[in-house]
Each structure stands twice: as structure tokens, then as C-alpha cells.
Amino acid sequence: MSTAGVRRGGTALTLIGLAGLIGLFWLSFFWVSTEVNQGVAQRIFYVHVPAAWTSFMAIGISALCSGVYLWLRDERLDRAALAAAEGGFVFATIVLVTGPLWGKIAWGTYWTWEPRLTLTLLLWFIFLGYFMVRGSTEDPEKGKRFAAVVALVGAIDIPFIHVSVLWFRSLHPQPVVAKAEGPTLPQDMLTTLLVGVLVFTVLFFGLFLMRYALEGLRAELQLRERRTSS
């Protein structure tokens, strides 16, 4: 597909995602029933959990594209890895903002060393390292290789971080969806959550494609500038 086609697809997906976001907000503010113990504050759950899901999907995509980039050296794979990392960074930031806001009301404290919150914080720093490495090399090609190594090692390390933070006693609500005996979440809450996950995934891929197209256009521009100057 041409860069212009990718950009159009990205814009369309982003617009669908933004429309879905309005729908999600309507569902979570007006439709879904209020949770008994935590009250209204629990509604932040429908933004918090989908954002977390999206940020971990993003590091997976970024690491996968990085690994194949190191193998095939196709510039498009590096662009995809960068676009996924930027998207993941944004959604991890959303998790780190909504988590403490919810925590203050649910647990009485902004920050606890809760496993999944800690994991997201470290994921955020892995993304930060990814961008810092890219930005601090004189040779862009070297920056791409270095960043790919950071994304890969980060993705390999995440299961270890997960195991180690779980080892500390957890304050976080226990899993309510992905359990062996089936979801225990009430039907309307589950529906809202699944709509949230779908909307955030669509929005992520919209932004991902737009960012990917932007990098493509930037590369084309550089190529043209080099041609006209020579």
C-alpha cells in the first residue's frame, strides 16, 4: 500500500476510534451500573484497563518489528517499531495517570507498589530508553539498531519483571475477566470493558498507521532533498 493510502487508512481508523471513545464515555458514565464498594470512582476502570492492554500490545508489536528489522533491515519495519513504541508510550502514560487517581480513592494512596502498576511504570521507562537511544546517535542507522536491541531485551525482560512484582503481595483487584471459571464481572460491566478494549485498540492502530505514514513521508522528503542537492 502507498504511504498516502496508509495515511488515509490511519485517519479513518483514528476517527472511528475517537467516535468510539465518545460512545465508551457515554456507556461508562450513563449506562453501566455503579460498583457497590468503590462507587463512581470505579468507572475509571473502563479507561485504565483498556489503556494497559494497549500499551503491552504495543511493546509486543515494537519488539516483533524490531527483531525482524535486525534480521531483514527493511526500513518499514523500523518505522512500524517506532510508531508502536510511541503509541505504547502514550497509552502507558494514560495508565500511570489513571491508576494513581483511582488508587487514591480505592486504596487511599496515590502510589502503591502494586505489581501491574509497577510493571507499567518500568514499561514506561523501557519506552523512554528506546527514544533516548534513538535520539542520541549521530548515525540514524545506528540509532535504529540500538533501539531495536532495547525493545527486544525489554520485551524479553517483561515476563521476569511480571513474576518478580507478583512475588510481592498484591493490593490490586484480582483478575475479574481472564479466569479459568469464566468472567465474574457483571454483564453490563463486562460489555463496557470489552467496548473499551475494542475502542482503544482501534484508536491505537489508527494513530499507529498515521505515525507510520508520517515516518514514510519524512524518509521520502529526505530522499528528494538529497536528489535535488546532488
Next chain:
Amino acid sequence: MSTYLRQLAAIVRKDLVLEFRSKDRLVAMGAFAVLAAVLFNFSLDNASVRPRDVLAGLVWMTLVFGGLLGVGRTFHLEAEDDAFRGLMTSPAPKDAVYLAKVVVNFVLVYGLSVLALGVFSLFLAVDVGANLPGTLLVLALGALGFVALSTLFAAVSTGTTMGETLLPVLVFPLLLPMVVFGAGATGRLIAGRPFAEVAGNVRVLGAFAVAAVAAGAVLFRFVVEE
């Protein structure tokens, strides 16, 4: 295979000879461990904190900070007079170069952590003799996992304009498993708990070290290629 090991051993020997003759990193890291113990001693309020309870954490933090100080300079000497290019064009495979650097850094960082354990035990008057072999094993696995990751990223940071300042940002988030299981196990062993209680920790530490060495050996060639 024997050629591979010979090449690896040659690089290890070269680096160890350089290290023991110049003594740059040896002295810097050793002094770091002792001075950290002095400063830690004066930063703790002995009336409210029992040194025995925090000793393991202090030893592990000294391993991480002091280790990074030394490992960050792994490629400096070779980068200065472009000797690294010579090493890269030598017939030794890239992973042998990486593993040799890991071996040398392991010697330094493990030495640092054992020194830190001894000095902290002396200065803070804590008896660490209860499970000494177990404690030394835990520190060895931790030091191996640490050098595997930090040697790979030392090569990355040496190639950037930021240099060593970038190293903590890249390495610290990845070290969390090592610190959680390592400091946890060390603390219990120092407190005199049986080794069986921390066997699970030791297994995770070992798995972490193996995964880190394997990832580093595979990925190092992509960092140093010209």
C-alpha cells in the same frame, strides 16, 4: 569449539592483564564499596533501623551502582585508540568478544559484591556467616545477570553521544527481577533462614542470568556492527 574457547580465553586474558596492570577499575570499584559503606553507615539512624535488616539491600544497591560505574567503562580503553576496530576485525566471533567481556566484568562485579558484603558486615557489625556459601551463590548469580545486561548496554551507550549517562536509564528498569529475588534471598540467608526457603529465588535468579547472557550473546553483534 576449541578455537572458539581459545579466542574467548585470549580476550579474557588480555583484559584481565590490562585490568590488573592499570588497576583503574579495580581501585575505583573497591574504593566505591568501602566509601559507600561509610556513607550508608552515617545515613542510617541506628536507633530506629537495625543494620541487620537493611544489610542485604545495601549490598545489592552497592553491587548495582558500583557495578555500573565499572561496567560502563568496559569499552572505553578500546574506544580511545580505536583498538575496538581491531578486536572487531579479528577472527574471533562477536559473541565470543561479548562473552569474554562478560567474564571479565563478572570477575570485577562479583569481587565488588563480595567486598561489599565483607565491609558492610565489618562496619555495621552484622554477622553474615550463617549461610555464607548460599549468600555467595546468590551474589554470583545476581552479578552474572547484572553484567550480562549491563555489558550489552555499555556497548550501546558507548556508541551514543550521551555515553555512560544513558546506562542507568537503559539498565535499571530491566534489573528489577534481579534486585527483588536477589536482595530477598540474601536478606533471609543473612537472617539465618535455611537455604531451602530461598531455593525458588535462586532458580529465578539463575533463569534470569541465563536468559540475559543468551540475549546478550545473540544481540551484541547488532550493536557493534560497522
